[in-house]
Amino acid sequence: MVKLALVTGANRGIGFAIANGLAAKGMRVLAGVRSEETAAQVRADFKKAGVDAVPVILDVANAAAIPARLADIERDYGAIDVLVNNAAILIDAPGGFAASLFDMTDDVFRRTWETNVLGPAATIRALVPGMKARGFGRVVNMSSRAGQLSGMGAGFPAYRVSKAALNALTRIAAAEAATPNGDVKINACSPGWVRTRMGGAEASRSPEKGAETAIWLAALGHDGPSGGFFEDKKPLPW
Numbered sequence: 573m574v575k576l577a578l579v580t581g582a583n584r585g586i587g588f589a590i591a592n593g594l595a596a597k598g599m600r601v602l603a604g605v606r607s608e609e610t611a612a613q614v615r616a617d618f619k620k621a622g623v624d625a626v627p628v629i630l631d632v633a634n635a636a637a638i639p640a641r642l643a644d645i646e647r648d649y650g651a652i653d654v655l656v657n658n659a660a661i662l663i664d665a666p667g668g669f670a671a672s673l674f675d676m677t678d679d680v681f682r683r684t685w686e687t688n689v690l691g692p693a694a695t696i697r698a699l700v701p702g703m704k705a706r707g708f709g710r711v712v713n714m715s716s717r718a719g720q721l722s723g724m725g726a727g728f729p730a731y732r733v734s735k736a737a738l739n740a741l742t743r744i745a746a747a748e749a750a751t752p753n754g755d756v757k758i759n760a761c762s763p764g765w766v767r768t769r770m771g772g773a774e775a776s777r778s779p780e781k782g783a784e785t786a787i788w789l790a791a792l793g794h795d796g797p798s799g800g801f802f803e804d805k806k807p808l809p810w
């Protein structure tokens with residue numbers, strides 16, 4: 573049966589490449605976007621590329637509204653089998669790696685937390701119980717090497733904390749979703765350093781390359797892993 577996938581933040585960057593990749597694998601794809609204007613643009617982009625993907629409005633910064641919004645989406649399109657939590661923001665400023673914890677404002681921390689942690693937590697809590705009940709589900713949380721505790725250091729404080737929390741969320745959700753049959757698999761991945769608005773023009777990888785591991789995890793077979801963290805389809809230290 574054709575699987576229905578939802579990718580958040582799918583109008584550009586790595587999310588757009590993931591949506592394309594999942595459609596190429598034969599999934600029906602719901603591409604999460606933030607506005608009607610963006611929906612119209614991305615609908616045209618998918619049509620031009622011949623991709624079977626439909627934009628749906630989903631702002632992950634408003635976690636309280638996510639359960640009702642996802643219920644509406646599932647009523648309109650059917651039960652979601654595959655969830656890719658890709659949307660995120662990096663607003664630590666100024667200077668990226670030079671941005672210091674000691675200059676960080678509560679506002680930056682709060683906004684980063686809402687989008688990068690509360691949003692994915694809300695989508696997981698809304699969709700995984702249904703996946704478990706139906707006996708199939710795949711969840712991919714788009715994390716980052718910036719979230720590795722094993723390599724934790726200075727810079728990007730709000731973003732780093734949010735991605736470390738997303739990694740923790742991945743392990744908790746995978747443990748709680750585990751069944752004897754292993755039919756719901758929840759993993760995190762790092763895309764590498766990717767040429768997008770977030771990654772910048774100097775980054776080493778294309779969005780398509782950055783999307784590869786997420787696509788692999790979204791399409792895992794029955795024997796695939798759960799509760800892991802991967803880059804280039806290989807385990808990455810937490």
Ligand code: NDP
Binds near residue numbers: 604657659661767
């Ligand atoms: P971009 O900034 O290029 O794209 C981010 C996407 O997320 C956009 O589609 C954006 O939508 C969407 N988004 C942001 N906030 C929200 C929200 N509140 N609700 C819904 N959608 C939202 O980022 P990338 O493509 O580079 O990053 C994708 C993922 O990969 C992120 O999780 C990021 O942390 C991770 N990552 C990226 C790296 C890189 O080098 N690029 C490295 C490591 C991890 P809009 O157009 O409306 O703003």
